[in-house]
Amino acid sequence: MTPPNRREKGLVRPYVVTDGRAHPTRNTFDLVTLVVAARDRPLGGLSPEKRRLMQLCMPGALSVAEVSGHLQLPVSVTKVLLGDLVDSGHIITRAPIPKAQLPDAQILQEVLDGLRARL
Amino acid sequence: MDSALASDDVYLRESVRTAVKLLVVGHFAVGKTTFVGSLSEIKPLRTEETMTQAGAFVDDLAGIKDKTTTTVAMDFGRLTLSESLVLYLFGAPGQQRFTRLWQDMTRGALGALVLADTRRLEQSFGVMGLLEEHGLPYAVAVNHFDGAPVFPEAEIREALDLLPETPLVSCDARDRATSVQALIALVQYLLSRTTPHQENV
Numbered sequence: 001m002t003p004p005n006r007r008e009k010g011l012v013r014p015y016v017v018t019d020g021r022a023h024p025t026r027n028t029f030d031l032v033t034l035v036v037a038a039r040d041r042p043l044g045g046l047s048p049e050k051r052r053l054m055q056l057c058m059p060g061a062l063s064v065a066e067v068s069g070h071l072q073l074p075v076s077v078t079k080v081l082l083g084d085l086v087d088s089g090h091i092i093t094r095a096p097i098p099k100a101q102l103p104d105a106q107i108l109q110e111v112l113d114g115l116r117a118r119l
Numbered sequence: 120m121d122s123a124l125a126s127d128d129v130y131l132r133e134s135v136r137t138a139v140k141l142l143v144v145g146h147f148a149v150g151k152t153t154f155v156g157s158l159s160e161i162k163p164l165r166t167e168e169t170m171t172q173a174g175a176f177v178d179d180l181a182g183i184k185d186k187t188t189t190t191v192a193m194d195f196g197r198l199t200l201s202e203s204l205v206l207y208l209f210g211a212p213g214q215q216r217f218t219r220l221w222q223d224m225t226r227g228a229l230g231a232l233v234l235a236d237t238r239r240l241e242q243s244f245g246v247m248g249l250l251e252e253h254g255l256p257y258a259v260a261v262n263h264f265d266g267a268p269v270f271p272e273a274e275i276r277e278a279l280d281l282l283p284e285t286p287l288v289s290c291d292a293r294d295r296a297t298s299v300q301a302l303i304a305l306v307q308y309l310l311s312r313t314t315p316h317q318e319n320v
Binding site (some may be wrong): 011014025030031032033034047056059060061062063065066068069070072075094104105107108109110111112113114115118119 | 129140141206207295303310
């Protein structure tokens with residue numbers, strides 16, 4: 001059973017973090033889009049949340065969902081921040097599964113093989 | 120955990136290029152979080168989304184639409200399956216009203232595993248309906264609870280009104296091996312749908 005969440009709500013409301021925006025500048029993020037920080041970009045001038053996001057993503061790749069979970073920010077807010085950071089060259093996305101593409105047999109076979117190896 | 124790919128590390132391996140997701144769905148307290156936790160190589164994470172929803176009981180006489188906000192939590196975990204492939208498992212709430220969350224979760228998902236409890240089989244209908252609405256193929260896994268009645272497969276199939284091709288397995292969400300087997304049954308089914316005239320197993 002899911003335990004009750006005791007985390008205190010942040011002092012800053014989500015719409016402040018995103019400058020009032022509910023949608024990212026690009027709509028290419030899925031929950032499992034993989035993102036990684038560009039290491040050569042200056043962090044000066046970034047908001048505290050974006051700076052936190054950059055620090056989280058600096059050591060290696062994570063999915064959008066993991067970024068949201070680690071930063072304890074709603075997925076929608078995380079996507080807005082990531083959209084800005086992709087626009088400014090701070091964040092690079094690794095190819096997600098193209099949306100229109102149906103799960104093909106090859107990927108499913110790889111998933112199946114991977115799961116069987118776990119038994 | 121014996122696999123060389125498994126890791127307690129927060130970050131993905133450098134070589135991972137493809138991420139796929141499967142949903143683990145079911146009614147309240149059916150064991151979604153436990154299932155995800157048994158399989159995940161990382162400590163399961165939680166994301167939250169604040170939803171604004173129209174109140175269920177709208178007082179139209181006052182001319183005011185009652186709105187409430189609800190926090191929806193989603194627990195998820197991760198399994199690195201090969202040098203280049205990672206699988207994310209999302210434990211998803213089965214409530215009909217969180218449409219946007221469902222759109223976000225189902226988009227790009229390979230399929231879903233419906234967890235069911237033999238003491239409350241009828242409570243699985245809502246989530247199965249939602250999956251059908253979103254066009255997401257699924258398998259059903261009866262999660263074993265101590266003291267829960269055990270029914271023959273045919274009876275469970277009938278009670279859940281399953282299509283003949285929908286896989287029905289049983290698992291113990293606390294046990295990694297039976298949980299992996301439930302996912303294998305789901306993925307075998309998904310694979311069989313891509314080439315309907317061939318045997319893939």
